[in-house]
Amino acid sequence: MQTRLDALESRSIYILREAFNQIDRLCMLWSLGKDSNVMVWLARKAFFGHVPFPLVHVDTGKKFPEMYAFRDRYAEEWGVELVTGDCPPVEEMDADLPPAARSAARKTAGLNALIAAHGFTGIIAGIRRDEEGTRAKERVFSPRGAGNVWDVRNQPPEFWDQFRARVPEGAHVRVHPILHWSEIDIWRYIQRENIPIVDLYFARDGKRYRSLGDQDITSPIDSTASTLDEIIAELEVTTVSERSGRAMDHEREDAFERLRAAGYM
Amino acid sequence: MDMTRMKAGAKARGQLRAAVVGHVDHGKSTVVGRLLHETGSLPQGKVEAVAEMCRRRGMPFEWAFVTDALQAERDQGITIDSSHIPFRSALRDYVLIDAPGHREFIKNMISGSSDCDAALVVIDAGEGVRDQSRRHGFLLHLLGIRQIAVAVTKMDMIGYDADRFATVEREFREALGELGVTPGAVIPVSGRDGDNIAAPSGKMSWYDGPTVVGALDGFEVAAPATALPLRMPVQDVYRFDERRIVAGRIESGSLRVGDTVLFSPSNHAAVVKTIENWPRSAPVEGAEAGDSVGFTLEEQIFVERGEIVSHAGNAPVETNVFRARVFWMGAEPLRVGKRYTLRHNTAEAIAEVESIERVIDAARMDRTGTEEVACDCVADVVMRAQIVLALDPAAENPRTGRIVLADGFDIVGGGLIDMAGYPDQRQVMTRRSTNITEVEHRVSREERTRRIGHTGGVLWFTGLSGAGKSTLAIELERQLFARGYNAYVLDGDNLRHGLNANLGFSPEDRAENIRRVGEVAALLSEIGTLVISAFISPYRDDRLRARKAVGTGFHEVFINAGLEECERRDTKGLYARARAGEIANFTGISAPYEPPENCELVVDTANQPVEESVNALIRYVERHFPLVKPRR
Numbered sequence A: 001m002q003t004r005l006d007a008l009e010s011r012s013i014y015i016l017r018e019a020f021n022q023i024d025r026l027c028m029l030w031s032l033g034k035d036s037n038v039m040v041w042l043a044r045k046a047f048f049g050h051v052p053f054p055l056v057h058v059d060t061g062k063k064f065p066e067m068y069a070f071r072d073r074y075a076e077e078w079g080v081e082l083v084t085g086d087c088p089p090v091e092e093m094d095a096d097l098p099p100a101a102r103s104a105a106r107k108t109a110g111l112n113a114l115i116a117a118h119g120f121t122g123i124i125a126g127i128r129r130d131e132e133g134t135r136a137k138e139r140v141f142s143p144r145g146a147g148n149v150w151d152v153r154n155q156p157p158e159f160w161d162q163f164r165a166r167v168p169e170g171a172h173v174r175v176h177p178i179l180h181w182s183e184i185d186i187w188r189y190i191q192r193e194n195i196p197i198v199d200l201y202f203a204r205d206g207k208r209y210r211s212l213g214d215q216d217i218t219s220p221i222d223s224t225a226s227t228l229d230e231i232i233a234e235l236e237v238t239t240v241s242e243r244s245g246r247a248m249d250h251e252r253e254d255a256f257e258r259l260r261a262a263g264y265m
Numbered sequence B: 001m002d003m004t005r006m007k008a009g010a011k012a013r014g015q016l017r018a019a020v021v022g023h024v025d026h027g028k029s030t031v032v033g034r035l036l037h038e039t040g041s042l043p044q045g046k047v048e049a050v051a052e053m054c055r056r057r058g059m060p061f062e063w064a065f066v067t068d069a070l071q072a073e074r075d076q077g078i079t080i081d082s083s084h085i086p087f088r089s090a091l092r093d094y095v096l097i098d099a100p101g102h103r104e105f106i107k108n109m110i111s112g113s114s115d116c117d118a119a120l121v122v123i124d125a126g127e128g129v130r131d132q133s134r135r136h137g138f139l140l141h142l143l144g145i146r147q148i149a150v151a152v153t154k155m156d157m158i159g160y161d162a163d164r165f166a167t168v169e170r171e172f173r174e175a176l177g178e179l180g181v182t183p184g185a186v187i188p189v190s191g192r193d194g195d196n197i198a199a200p201s202g203k204m205s206w207y208d209g210p211t212v213v214g215a216l217d218g219f220e221v222a223a224p225a226t227a228l229p230l231r232m233p234v235q236d237v238y239r240f241d242e243r244r245i246v247a248g249r250i251e252s253g254s255l256r257v258g259d260t261v262l263f264s265p266s267n268h269a270a271v272v273k274t275i276e277n278w279p280r281s282a283p284v285e286g287a288e289a290g291d292s293v294g295f296t297l298e299e300q301i302f303v304e305r306g307e308i309v310s311h312a313g314n315a316p317v318e319t320n321v322f323r324a325r326v327f328w329m330g331a332e333p334l335r336v337g338k339r340y341t342l343r344h345n346t347a348e349a350i351a352e353v354e355s356i357e358r359v360i361d362a363a364r365m366d367r368t369g370t371e372e373v374a375c376d377c378v379a380d381v382v383m384r385a386q387i388v389l390a391l392d393p394a395a396e397n398p399r400t401g402r403i404v405l406a407d408g409f410d411i412v413g414g415g416l417i418d419m420a421g422y423p424d425q426r427q428v429m430t431r432r433s434t435n436i437t438e439v440e441h442r443v444s445r446e447e448r449t450r451r452i453g454h455t456g457g458v459l460w461f462t463g464l465s466g467a468g469k470s471t472l473a474i475e476l477e478r479q480l481f482a483r484g485y486n487a488y489v490l491d492g493d494n495l496r497h498g499l500n501a502n503l504g505f506s507p508e509d510r511a512e513n514i515r516r517v518g519e520v521a522a523l524l525s526e527i528g529t530l531v532i533s534a535f536i537s538p539y540r541d542d543r544l545r546a547r548k549a550v551g552t553g554f555h556e557v558f559i560n561a562g563l564e565e566c567e568r569r570d571t572k573g574l575y576a577r578a579r580a581g582e583i584a585n586f587t588g589i590s591a592p593y594e595p596p597e598n599c600e601l602v603v604d605t606a607n608q609p610v611e612e613s614v615n616a617l618i619r620y621v622e623r624h625f626p627l628v629k630p631r632r
């Protein structure tokens, strides 16, 4: 009998294999956080130890030093093809956005530049539906039109695991293989599979990071959970949202939707 | 699976997926928002944030804003796309799918509900059952969702009136009962105030059924179809290293190392050598429905994406023609003769809609014309693919019994396969003996023609029972013989006494019957006989196969009188018996007749006497099989 984690894993593998079969120029975003590490792990499962597309790290230049160290170590150890891209300065971003969202928009701009430079037509991203209201409405294969925008009011039908993988010239498709996972599923899977993650997730001096973004717009939560068991136990009872430490989610009601419509993950 | 995995996985609770559906504005999102609140599933600060959003818009508190996350949704007070939101009851974990109710967003309702275990239909107590209540109910049924509860909401607006509630309940049961939709519980609730959502309401003491959460807790999580025959659509074949791995997800049944598996429709078989895994731990001996796997084979046979892996004794049907009950979402209507991309699991084919048998507008539950199928309608259509597909009737295997239709980039419909009346072509396509060498004749075709006086050939009559095939064939044989032709009639009933005595009238047996007739006709025509075959031969593919067997000299003749006229004649009384249900699979009544598309000759027996038809046939024969002076 399949356990819940087996079922989640199997569906993710199915999605990854569909993406690899159907999309010519495919890459996977590796933000170095827990979700994208699970995603890389799932890819290695799907392709029997191989990652048959490049891992892309869109570097805002403001990640924690631990994250850069983690990236360099595992890119080498896992033998993956790593592509990095820089982000333009914040001054070039939409001045109408509130400060943290404006800062986060750099990542969209960096990603758009990478898409243009490499001609990617498919981008695998590790977002989940339980994270946030607009992500709760995402498709597994989510088309991005010209200018990489998300037309959330007119998403294509998607059912019975038949995906719309092909897109017109100049557009691309976002593939979301762990969309159906929840935060606690991720942690249970990390534990079951023994997947490496950055130490910042574990509590030190009464604080830990629950979600990792840029240093200046991410804050740690109060927590004493310093092992996987303790993190899982904490999540079983918490009523604090996962992204509570992400400043850009709380600035203005529409800030996150605007970011995502413009191409943010 | 090793024990550490079992233990870690077992800690996670079961998860049920439930869709919340119903007519626009009936209060779905409100029920969902309130339910999340009542069960303590909302994160800290969410209620305050929603209060602030409503204050800014100058409106009263709106629970719907919990899931209506888009600005457009909040500004217009309508759900546009389905939200998937987790929540937990005391019993287990859930994902609720808050679907939109507006007709324009049906495709989003389908996208959200398609793989749910259960559904909650929300109905406004004041408005009662409306178009989308019915349509959503019908769609849930097509999507295979059988566990349904109904929440009659906004009870606060009708003064918690038990009589009104009873009326709405009856309306729903009547409207959807005939479709086979039977709700488990019908619950009076107020989404806004939380009555009967998670806790029983003091305002409706006349109701003693479950709350919404209680009804959901009563449903079961659908288990993978491990008990059905093995089906694994091939997703890809990998060669990243020295291994050649066939990858895919097992949709039903199970697979073990050492099993002989059959790939359809290529019909190659091989033995499973290993089931691969990563990280490489203990060897995997078996896998079952739901697992995404990869395996290697003992022999290197050619395998590609789209084939279906099964065990040899329990293989899928092979066909290029089948009926499907389709729900249509295209902006353009579905039309006869139009080509679509048909997707069946991982297989893809160009397919044409050959005919539309009936169209149902689920909102009103009435039939419309059969020229085309408009958006949001459901129809029974006959599809003809350009290649043979391996598939199952939906009633036998829901996972491999469904198709999706695409037009260009867009997915425009989904459907359930129904093979009633259509043959499995596997039998007639498979050549069992392979070590055969044909002998070469030393009498040439020309020599035979000179001896007999004309070339051999086949006039292949096709048409409904009672169209006049046998009458014309017998008369034509007589008159051609008199003119010097070596003509011979192959007739259905005659052959069924001998060569085909072991065949019945099932679609498969009919196909085999026609295959044999085609082969016999081919032999006779090679000898130099002018064969006149008189069989209904209802399937286009069977006739095509006969045409291929005979080669040049095959002339398809459509003996056409129309169903009404044939039924009126009913010389053998068969139509009456078929109508009375005494004869199953009767062509034209309970089994399809596929009229020829490009036949050589049409003989219209409805509008001319027999002599005239025979004369037309004689003229045709004289033109195509001119007599040469026989030499002994």
Ligand SMILES: Nc1nc2c(ncn2[C@@H]2O[C@H](COP(=O)(O)OP(=O)(O)OP(=O)(O)O)[C@@H](O)[C@H]2O)c(=O)[nH]1
Pocket (backbone or CB within 6 Å): B022, B023, B024, B025, B026, B027, B028, B029, B030, B031, B062, B063, B064, B077, B078, B079, B080, B099, B100, B101, B102, B153, B154, B155, B156, B157, B189, B190, B191, B192, B193
């Ligand atoms: N009085 C009262 N009003 C309600 C109740 N439930 C919903 N409403 C109101 O009905 C309106 C529609 O509610 P929604 O929950 O948005 O309806 P919906 O079914 O989700 O609508 P769509 O998703 O757009 O189809 C809102 O103005 C709600 O405040 C209820 O139980 N009592």
Ligand SMILES: [Mg+2]
Pocket (backbone or CB within 6 Å): B028, B029, B030, B064, B078, B079, B098, B099, B100, B101
């Ligand atoms: Mg709604």
